Amino acid sequence: MSQNYLISVYLNDFIGILLLFILLLTRGWSIPGRKDESRIIVMLIIATFIDCVSDPFVFTMDGQPGLLNHIIVVVGNSILYLYNIVMGTGMLALIVRHINKTIPKLHYIIVYIISVGEVLLIIVNLFIPVVFSVDENNVYSRGPAYFVYIICAVCLLIYVNIFYFIAKKRDHFLRYFPVWEFVLPIAIGVGLQTVFYGISVQPVCFAIAYTGIIINLQNESLYLDKLTGVYNRYELDKIMEKLEKKKKDKIAAVMLDMNGFKQINDNYSHAEGDRALVAIAGILSNVVKNDGVVIRFAGDEFIVIVNDFSENIIEELERKINVGLDAYNTGYNKPYQLSVSMGGDIFDFSKSDSETCLKTIDKMMYDNKREYYKTHDRRGERKS
Numbered sequence: 001m002s003q004n005y006l007i008s009v010y011l012n013d014f015i016g017i018l019l020l021f022i023l024l025l026t027r028g029w030s031i032p033g034r035k036d037e038s039r040i041i042v043m044l045i046i047a048t049f050i051d052c053v054s055d056p057f058v059f060t061m062d063g064q065p066g067l068l069n070h071i072i073v074v075v076g077n078s079i080l081y082l083y084n085i086v087m088g089t090g091m092l093a094l095i096v097r098h099i100n101k102t103i104p105k106l107h108y109i110i111v112y113i114i115s116v117g118e119v120l121l122i123i124v125n126l127f128i129p130v131v132f133s134v135d136e137n138n139v140y141s142r143g144p145a146y147f148v149y150i151i152c153a154v155c156l157l158i159y160v161n162i163f164y165f166i167a168k169k170r171d172h173f174l175r176y177f178p179v180w181e182f183v184l185p186i187a188i189g190v191g192l193q194t195v196f197y198g199i200s201v202q203p204v205c206f207a208i209a210y211t212g213i214i215i216n217l218q219n220e221s222l223y224l225d226k227l228t229g230v231y232n233r234y235e236l237d238k239i240m241e242k243l244e245k246k247k248k249d250k251i252a253a254v255m256l257d258m259n260g261f262k263q264i265n266d267n268y269s270h271a272e273g274d275r276a277l278v279a280i281a282g283i284l285s286n287v288v289k290n291d292g293v294v295i296r297f298a299g300d301e302f303i304v305i306v307n308d309f310s311e312n313i314i315e316e317l318e319r320k321i322n323v324g325l326d327a328y329n330t331g332y333n334k335p336y337q338l339s340v341s342m343g344g345d346i347f348d349f350s351k352s353d354s355e356t357c358l359k360t361i362d363k364m365m366y367d368n369k370r371e372y373y374k375t376h377d378r379r380g381e382r383k384s
Contacts (some may be wrong), residue, residue: 009059009200016052016204019211020045028214032226037217040094044210047086052203054079059200063139070138077132077140078122084149085118087206088156091186094213095160095179099167101285114152121145142197150194157183157190167290176220185209227274228281230294236303239293240354247350250309252292254317254344255361256284258300259372264336276338283324283338287317303361304344314344341369 023029029041058076061069089111097103125131130145164179189205223235243249258280265273277300284294284304292306304317321342329337343364347357 005198006056006059010056012201012204013052013055016207017049019204019207020049020052023211023214024049028218031214031217032221032224032229034098034217034221034224034229037094037098040090040097041210041214041217044087044090044094044206047083047090048203048206048210051080051083052207055200055203058140061138063137065138070134073134073138073140074126077134078125081122081131081149082119084153085115087186088153089115091182092156092160095177095182096163098177098217099164099290101289114156118149118152121148150190153190154187157187176216176223178216181216182209182213185212225281225296228278228296230281230285230296230302232296233298235293236295236297239305240357243349244353250346250348251357252306252309252313252317252344252346253357253361254304254314254321254342255297255358255365256280256302256304256321256340256342257365257369259339259341259369259376260336261300268335276336279328279332279338280340283321283328287320287324302340309346313346317344318342339372341365341372343368 023045024042029038029045031038031041054076058073058080061072061076092107092111093103096107121131125143125145130143131149132143132146133141135141161180161183164177185205185208186202189202193199193202223231223238225232243251258276261273261276264276277296280300280302281294281296284302288294288304288306291308292304295303295305297303306313306317321340325338325340343361343366345360345364347360
């Protein structure tokens with residue numbers, strides 16, 4: 001390998017290492033209210049850091065004689081191929097988890113099949129060089145199965161973009177997470193390194209992509225409630241402002257208030273009250289998924305907004321929420337039962353406004369709460 005090529009590899013990897021080190025040092029990966037996504041980001045950053053460190057060693061030893069150099073080239077290139085698995089499946093998990101609030105079983109199956117298949121292919125390659133080969137002069141060459149990794153990576157990138165755009169049609173609130181912007185530098189890196197044999201730009205392109213993801217997630221976190229991870233009042237204000245400007249959209253909105261929240265705080269501690277709020281937010285997020293947004297309105301009050309305004313949507317939302325609450329109360333051994341009072345309706349913003357919307361669902365929710373306390377202890381009731 002020529003000296004100029006090596007210098008370009010060193011520079012690219014150094015820039016990647018620098019970016020990743022800054023992200024780790026500043027804890028930019030730690031997204032308030034997004035613990036699972038933060039863990040995935042850390043995994044991707046660490047894996048890319050290892051990739052950036054391994055890459056220059058592999059390129060330096062390429063073509064250098066000796067058994068030790070041969071082992072470094074073989075093992076190093078195997079690690080670089082395995083990194084493609086981590087990158088592809090990690091990006092899939094991160095994007096699907098963020099958009100869908102959970103990772104469906106189908107995606108676990110996709111990740112498992114791809115990961116196991118590519119790992120087995122690398123193991124086979126140690127004995128039968130089908131992915132890459134290292135000759136007697138320790139020179140690396142691509143094998144016919146090299147393109148399996150490229151095809152898998154491209155398919156995953158295409159899939160996450162399709163998943164994003166389908167979700168965006170249903171959920172117009174995904175403006176903080178423009179997936180194509182993250183995928184673009186990765187696609188450029190994969191494309192350049194595939195076409196121009198011998199260069200190394202993928203690691204730094206991945207580092208740029210992760211930086212973009214973190215910046216967007218941190219921007220989104222300004223509109224997130226730090227305790228529960230759902231959106232906060234600032235996001236509600238932006239949603240309502242947008243609806244009033246367009247004056248043509250319909251939405252379904254439900255306001256919820258926890259029953260007996262004061263009793264949970266008084267009898268079991270404020271920490272337990274916080275855990276109850278987090279549980280309610282999780283239940284609502286699982287019900288809504290990517291069909292709308294969950295907002296912590298104030299204290300123990302939440303608002304759910306969805307783009308679906310079919311005839312029975314309010315009843316269906318309330319039914320699913322109650323099913324989720326029942327499942328939580330059955331599955332968790334808590335000394336109290338979680339329940340909520342709810343009120344919701346469909347609003348046409350060509351004829352309505354945000355003030356009318358909020359006042360209407362607030363009144364409906366308190367009507368429901370009064371009915372609830374006709375048969376329950378009123379000591380936990382919060383005055384309206």
